[in-house]
Amino acid sequence: MKRRISRPGEFIKGIPIAVWLLALVAIPLLFTFIMSFYSSSGLVIDRTLTLKNYKLFFTDSLYARILFKSIRLALAISVLSIAAAFPLAYMVSFKVRRGRNLLFMLCIIPLWVSYLVRIIAWRTILGNRGVINSALMAMGLIKEPLTFFLYNQFAIAITLTYICIPFVFIPVYTALEKIPRNLLDAANDLGANELRTLFNVILPLGLPGLITGFIFSFIIALGDYIIPLQLGGTQGIMFGNLVWSQFGFAFNWPLGAALGFILFIIAVTILGLTSKFGSTEGGFLGE
């Protein structure tokens, strides 16, 4: 059934949302889009429309290379976040009987701590004199601190995964909570052990949550520039950093806008492709 919004009451209710979206999403995006066709000479923005910025992106392989690296890392982070958050959500949803709400709160409590504080915390864990190295040296396993923990893609991946886990946990947990418990009884009754129930019933029915979690973590990881800056070292220039530096250092706002818009298009494409699977009520996976 389609809901009609013909009545004036319904129409008025929609106005705040429309204003909100227009002011905070559509108009800034439109400005960015227009800006990406300007050009910059020194500190002055030349307002004649040009495709120069996009041409640069497609001719200088540096940009494509960094974009590819960023996508690859964001994918890895999404997979890692799901790998960490799914078992967690599975345990909290199916295995815990008492104190479930408390556990749920504990799982999302990192969201209450400032993002920057959590990044600094990971620096103290991974650093030369950090928690891991100190512990390993105290145990006598190593003499010199290991340096491969910090200032590379590994550090970015582990920290961003940590940041993303609650964002994956929440939609996955919600999806698992929605699975009627008698379906698990039925699967068990009809001959499926826990593992086969997981693959035949829980995963297909929890898929919308997994896809939402994937989208969240992928977009967070693809756009982030603070963690690469803080923990990435020389390897850590991601596409987000490129965009950010055009605005922050190089004062080449038009190029920044063009790169930002390219990132936006990629994110929207992925969102569109995956949400096609994410929103169905079931019936998309027969097995």
Next chain:
Amino acid sequence: MKADNAIDLVNVTKKFDEVTAVSEFTVAIKKGEFFSLLGPSGCGKTTTLRMIAGLEVPTEGQILLEGGDVSSTPAYRRNVNTVFQDYALFPHMTVRKNIYFPLKMKKISLSAAQPRVKRVLRLVNMEGFGNRLPQQLSGGQRQRIALARSLVAEPAALLLDEPLGALDFKLRVAMQKVLKDIQRNVGITFIYVTHDQSEAMTMSDRIAVMKDGLAHQIATPDEIYNNPSTAFVASFIGDMNFVHGTVLDNDGKTCVLDVEGKKVTAKRAVDLNNGAAALVCIRTERVQVNSPRSVENRISAELSRIVYRGTDYEATCRIGRAELRAVVQAVAWDAALRVGDTVELAWNAEDVIVFPREEEKDVIKYSVEAV
């Protein structure tokens, strides 16, 4: 515990923390039997079924399946299948995939399973629905698919947990017949949980009537109706009059009681001494109003209420402080009778059942006949 039993329960007890859900349940269910667990909600009937299925582990006692102890076998390795109350069809699978599921779990290939899937679909009269999704089916259709899914792997017993509970009255009556026919055709043991006494009465070979985790009586429908073993069973099944009485003379075969100063004779063994307080029970449809037939018990009473119910009349009559209801076929009813008239109530001595007065607390007070 013979091998020709489908299921044996031996002193099965289930406790949830300190609450006893099922207490020392012992029964032997024969192969091919239609066995019902009947009782009000919270009586432990579903818990018993879930223990047979393996979805709950008994605290004490043994469960045997075709003679073999399965007490500690997990549900997925037990050769019994359940039809759940709300069907529990997998919403992401088509009807065909749902029915194939138990065979898939037995590692039977889809092509090898195809004829069996087709056969059960035909059995439940749902051919041509194989490619539908559960949410595209009506309640009755889902119910039949759930039944087909549970039957396809040919289990040693089929467990049904109030399978018709969500259906409306007419569909339920129709499905009762379908279920009974299917049970006769396939010859599988059915264990059927219901709170609906008429459903249990019409379908079952034997019924276990349960209350508060205890099996009050395990017997055929006829036995349960005519010789209830406790006042609870007497009140839960059918429509029963309960009046207070005192034992005057009990010789072990015939028992004479005093009810409101009048003598009532019961022709059956009653385990009460002279002078004991008793609960006297007579089925409402066995009480005759102004009957010409000669029967042992005749008492005059005042008509206090007449209710016309289509096929019959329910006449409530007063004898002192006691009240007796008589249900009389509409064709046999004397239309001249009015409230306030004095009538003569009569019934056979065989129709009087006597329980100790202490059992009165177990009597279910309301009488629900609509379901």
